[in-house]
Amino acid sequence: MKTTAELLGELMQVAYECKKHDIFVKYSPHVQSIWVDIHLNGWTNNKVAIESYIIYLDEKMANEKLKALTGYIKHLNKEGK
DSSP: OOOHHHHHHHHHHHHHHOOSSEEEEEEEGGGTEEEEEEETTSOOTTOOOSEEEEEETTSTTHHHHHHHHHHHHHHHHHHHO
């Protein structure tokens, strides 16, 4: 079973590897949360993210949400090739 830190590292890695879409991952330690903004087909000035997710890392289901979001980004990356 992976730790939250390992899952965060995996999320960052797949976000970095996603080339067709721009994915922003922000960590806010003071509220134990991450924010993930997905700009499908790339970031454009003055446009908000198409999809946004917030995961509170102290939630009971945080690791499951991290796994699901990582899987979704992997799927987006496969679509983009």
